[in-house]
Amino acid sequence: MKHYKTIIIGFGKGGKTLAAALANQGHEVAIIEQSKMMYxxxxxxxxxxxxxxxxxYSKLSQLKDLVTxxxxxVEYRIAIEKKTNLTSALRHKNFDNLDSKENVTVYTGKxxxxxxxxxxxxxxxxxxVxxxxxxxxxTGATPIIPNIEGIHDSEYVYTSTTxxxxxxxxxxxLILGAGYIGLEFASMYAGFGSEIIVLDANLELISREDRDIAQxxxxxLEKKGIEFCxxxxxxxxxxTEQGVVVTYHDTDNTVHELxxxxxxLATGRKPNTEGLQLQNAGVAVTERGAVQVDERLQTTVPHIYAMGDVVGGLQFTYISLDDQRIIVxxxxxxxxxxxxxxxxVPYSVFMDPPLSRVGLxxxxxLAKGYETKIAVMQAAVIPRAKLMEESEGMLKAIVDAKTNKIIGCSLFCAESHEMINxxxxxMETGQDYTFLRDHIFTHPTMSESLNDLFQLIQ
Structure with missing residues (x-):
């Protein structure tokens, strides 16, 4: 039986980075990935x-001129081909980066x-063994497949992967689920020209966000032709012979067919622990099926750690990378x-325009008892947004009235995924809101709108 200083199960961001870090320290490392398509x-x-x-690709200008x-x-098929070539190149690069190291062995199997x-x-x-x-x-996360009659028999049902x-x-x-994944795909495919209908059992869209932002x-999205049920x-x-039919009940219990x-299926993702046989190692899981870890990502077995989506919580690549930093x-x-x-921890939803948020x-x-100062600004007033012809959206800042510290910010506008950082x-450096209000930004940029947003704090 081959002995290793380190075994890593899963070739994700945290796993591959940890493998390289430990190999560079002289550890004999084995990294296991169940699929050659997931390096x-x-x-x-x-x-x-x-x-x-x-x-x-869905936002490229040539799509706007097409009618049929x-x-x-045709443009969509070209985009898929470009996407496939891109992911293939990245996959091979990830594999080669570790396989080329003398003290790293890559196993492809379950x-x-x-x-x-x-x-x-x-x-x-x-x-x-x-x-x-x-x-x-x-080992990351996997899509949740809801218990709906006929869902496993249909040839027209897809996950975000397939x-x-x-x-x-x-x-x-039809998109089942109006969460962040559902909205991202709705915006993307509407951009390509598909007719999109989003269904969700909740009465409110993205309930985690403030109602003004959500509205x-x-x-x-409705201006883009996306319909919400x-x-x-x-x-x-x-x-059916023509495609697929989805039957649903509305709030009046009236039956509809689409x-x-x-x-x-955009109904969420769950920790991917199936088949790991964690019980054989004595590793505990949470009620939601995530690997149970402490604040240092140690499981209930001292020499076994877990990181990334498999531990539950925020499912972001940068969280997996930070998990690796904690372990190292x-x-x-x-x-x-x-x-x-x-x-x-900031996050972005890559709709058009993107929605980004940090903090509360x-x-x-208000629920936590803060006395707040609020600033709200329409994206349409930003010069950069006007010249890019991307003026949809709204910016919102929340400041602690007692300390003048920023405690939250939501940006629904072009390039918000850069601005939110x-x-x-x-926030992390403890600046008063006046730091951004008075900061010198280059012009014309979307980031300089932070001057104007925080100027509205009174």
Whole structure:
């Protein structure tokens, strides 16, 4: 049985970065990935990179001049080919970066625990068992498939992963789920020219956001032709000769049928622990099925750690990367870093325009007892937005009235995914809101609108 100082299960952002870091310290490392199509993890293969690439392609100017669905479908097919070539190149680069290291062994197969130190790898139906002094779980998350009649039998039902492999542009697509993933895909495919209807059982859109922001998001997407059916409880999905029909009940319990040629499941993702046989190692999981870890990402077994989406919480690539930093610091560094250090984590939803936020919403701030100062500004007044002809959206800032510290910011506007990092840095460094109000930005840029936004704080 081959012995390793380190075994990493999963080739995601945290796993691959940790493998390189430990290998550079002289550790003998084994990294296991169940699919040759997933070297590098979710982000470069089925997540951040391919979706953002398609968002970019859907906004290209030549699409705006096309009238027929057939012409738009050609551009869509070209975009899918570009996306596929991009992810393929990244995947090979990720593999080569580790495979080229003398003390790293890459195994491609399904891993499962035999004991606290032994890992079984199913490689093309052959079993290989290896031993690890320390083991790290980085297996990510997988789409949630809701319990809906006919969902497993339909040929027209897709997840966010499988939809991006479809080379034929749907004329009409139903999206089940109006969360961040659903809205991102709705905006993207509407940009390509698909007719989009979004169904969600909730009565409010993106309930985590303030109602004024959520309303502007909904209004903006509706201007793009996206239709929302909120309070819709899907009962069944059935294929027909022409495509697929989705049956749902509205809030009055009235039955409706919608026809389409594609259905996207955007109902969330769950930690991917299936088949790991964690019980053989004594590793506990939470009620939601995530690997249970402490603030240093240690599981209930001292030499086994977990990182990234598999531990639950925020499912972002940059969180997985920071998890890796915490592990490395506690193994090789000063043992000071923990997950408690992460206070103001920004996020972006890559709709058109993107929605980005950091800190508390106004509703959350009030619930926590803050006395607040609020600034709200329309994106249409920003010179840069006007010249780019991307003037949809709204900006909102929340400030603690007693301390003048920024406690939250929501930006629904062009380039908000870049701007939000500036706000986050100001928050992390403890700046008063006046720091951004009076800061010198280049002109004309979207970031200089932070001057105007925080000028509105009174």
């Amino acid at each position: 590098g993890g979710t982000c470069p293969n089925i997540g951040c990179i391919p979706t953002k690439a398609l968002v970019h 669905h057939e012409d738009k479908a 891993a499962s625990f035999v004991s606290p130190h032994e890992i079984s790898i199913n490689i093309d139906e052959e079993i290989k 290896i031993y690890g002094e320390n083991i790290y779980i980085n 939809l991006m492999e479809l080379s034929v542009l749907p004329k009409r697509m 502007v998001v909904q209004d903006t 909120l309070g819709a409880k899907v009962q069944s999905i059935h294929d 026809y389409a040629d594609a259905v996207l 610091d506690n193994m090789l560094g000063k043992k000071k870093r923990t997950t408690r250090d992460r206070i103001n 919403s106004e509703a959350e701030a 500036i706000v986050q840095i100001a």
